[in-house]
Amino acid sequence: MMRVFSDKAGGTGTLGKRGRRGMALLMVITTIAVLTSVVVEFAYSTHVDVRLAANARDALRAQYLAKSATNFARVLLYVQSLLDRSVGQASMNFRVWEAIPVHGDAIRGFVEAARGEEEATPVGSLPPAQLSQHLGQLVPAEGLQPFGNYQGTFFAEIEDEEAKINLNKLNNPGLSGAFTAQLVFQLISDERWDFLFEEENTHRERVTREEFLIRIKDFIDENEVESALDLTLATGVFADTASDEERHYVRYPQRYRPKNALFDSMDEIHLVAGMSERLAAAFQDRFTVYPDINSKLNVNTRDPMQRLTILRLMAREPHHPAFENLYTVESMLRELDVMQASMPFAPLTPQQFAAVLQMHGLEARQDVMNTEFSTTSQTYTIRASGQAGDVVQTITTVVRLDGGLGKVLYYRED
Numbered sequence: 001m002m003r004v005f006s007d008k009a010g011g012t013g014t015l016g017k018r019g020r021r022g023m024a025l026l027m028v029i030t031t032i033a034v035l036t037s038v039v040v041e042f043a044y045s046t047h048v049d050v051r052l053a054a055n056a057r058d059a060l061r062a063q064y065l066a067k068s069a070t071n072f073a074r075v076l077l078y079v080q081s082l083l084d085r086s087v088g089q090a091s092m093n094f095r096v097w098e099a100i101p102v103h104g105d106a107i108r109g110f111v112e113a114a115r116g117e118e119e120a121t122p123v124g125s126l127p128p129a130q131l132s133q134h135l136g137q138l139v140p141a142e143g144l145q146p147f148g149n150y151q152g153t154f155f156a157e158i159e160d161e162e163a164k165i166n167l168n169k170l171n172n173p174g175l176s177g178a179f180t181a182q183l184v185f186q187l188i189s190d191e192r193w194d195f196l197f198e199e200e201n202t203h204r205e206r207v208t209r210e211e212f213l214i215r216i217k218d219f220i221d222e223n224e225v226e227s228a229l230d231l232t233l234a235t236g237v238f239a240d241t242a243s244d245e246e247r248h249y250v251r252y253p254q255r256y257r258p259k260n261a262l263f264d265s266m267d268e269i270h271l272v273a274g275m276s277e278r279l280a281a282a283f284q285d286r287f288t289v290y291p292d293i294n295s296k297l298n299v300n301t302r303d304p305m306q307r308l309t310i311l312r313l314m315a316r317e318p319h320h321p322a323f324e325n326l327y328t329v330e331s332m333l334r335e336l337d338v339m340q341a342s343m344p345f346a347p348l349t350p351q352q353f354a355a356v357l358q359m360h361g362l363e364a365r366q367d368v369m370n371t372e373f374s375t376t377s378q379t380y381t382i383r384a385s386g387q388a389g390d391v392v393q394t395i396t397t398v399v400r401l402d403g404g405l406g407k408v409l410y411y412r413e414d
C-alpha cells in the first residue's frame with residue numbers, strides 16, 4: 001500500500017513526505033472510527049442480550065411467584081371448605097379467605113417468625129446452590145435457599161363466584177330460572193346503564209334490556225327458536241316463539257351459530273348476538289357462569305348495587321316506592337354494613353337481609369329465602385400476581401371445591 005501511495009506521491013517532490021504522513025494519519029483515524037463503531041455495536045448488543053436474559057429470568061421468577069400465590073389461595077379455600085362442612089356450629093361460620101391475605105411479605109414474615117429471628121437470612125446472602133453431579137441425583141442440601149427466601153413478591157385476590165349472578169341458570173325452566181332472570185333484569189335496569197342500551201355496538205346493533213336477556217338465554221338453550229320474555233310469571237318466564245334465533249348471527253361477517261349449550265367461560269359472553277364490549281365490561285364482575293347450575297346465590301357480596309338487588313328481589317314488592325327513595329335505600333345499605341362490621345368475617349345471612357327489609361316496613365318472600373339464597377360457596381376465582389424486578393405475571397384460576405384442593409374450571413396466564 002505504501003508503494004502505491006509513494007508512487008503517486010513520487011512526482012510531488014518535497015510535498016511527498018508530508019502527503020504520505022497525512023495519508024497514514026487519515027488511515028489511522030478511519031480505522032479507529034470503524035473499530036469504535038464495531039466495539040460500540042458489540043457492547044450495545046451485549047447489553048441488550050444481558051437485559052433480555054435478566055428479563056427472561058425475572059419473567060420466570062414472576063411466573064412461579066404467581067403460581068405460589070395461586071397455591072396459597074387454594075390451600076386457604078380448602079381450609080374454608082373444611083369450615084363450611086362443619087356448619088351447624090354457628091361459631092364455625094367464618095370467611096377465612098377474607099380474613100387472611102395472600103401476600104408474599106406477610107407470608108415471609110410469618111415464615112421468618114416461625115424459624116426464629118437468629119436464623120433469618122437476608123435474601124441473596126447465600127452462595128448459589130450446587131447442581132447435582134448426575135441427572136436424576138438429589139441436589140445437595142447445603143447452599144440451598146431456605147423456605148421463604150426468594151426475590152420478588154406475590155399476592156392473590158380471591159373472589160366468590162357464587163355471590164355473582166349465574167347466567168347459566170337462565171336455562172333453568174323452574175322457579176330458579178325465573179328468579180335469575182328477575183335478578184339480571186333488576187341489576188341491568190338501573191338508569192345509570194341507560195347509555196349501554198342506547199349506543200350501537202361494532203356491528204351497528206342495539207339491544208333493549210329485554211333483548212339482552214333473551215339473547216343470552218337463546219345462546220345457551222338447546223332449541224333454535226327465539227324466546228319471548230314475561231318477567232311477571234313465577235316460573236317459565238321464557239316462552240318459545242316461531243322465529244329463528246340464528247337470524248341474529250347469520251349477518252355477521254364471520255358467521256357462527258349460537259352455542260346451544262351452557263357457557264364454559266365468561267369469555268364466551270362476547271359471542272352472544274348484540275353484545276358490545278362496553279356492555280360485557282359493565283357487568284362482567286357481577287355475572288358468572290362457573291358455579292354449579294343448582295347452586296344458590298350467596299348473599300355475601302360487598303357490592304352495594306348487588307346488595308340492593310338482593311334486597312329488592314327478596315322483598316314481596318320489588319317495585320315498592322321505598323326502593324326509589326334514596327334515603328331509605330342508603331339506610332338499608334348502612335344497616336347491612338353495621339351488621340357486617342359487628343362480625344367482620346362471619347357471613348351475612350338471608351335472614352339478616354329480611355330483617356333489614358322489615359326494619360323499613362317491607363315484607364320478605366319466604367319462598368325464595370332458603371331455596372335461592374345461601375351463605376356458603378364452592379366456586380371461587382383466584383387472581384394471582386407475581387412480581388420480580390420490573391416484570392409482573394398474573395394468573396387467573398377458577399376453582400370449584402370438591403373436598404380437596406378443588407377442580408380447576410378456568411386457567412389463564414397473562
Ligand SMILES: [Ca+2]
Pocket residue numbers: 217218219220221222223224225245258260
Ligand atoms: Ca338456542
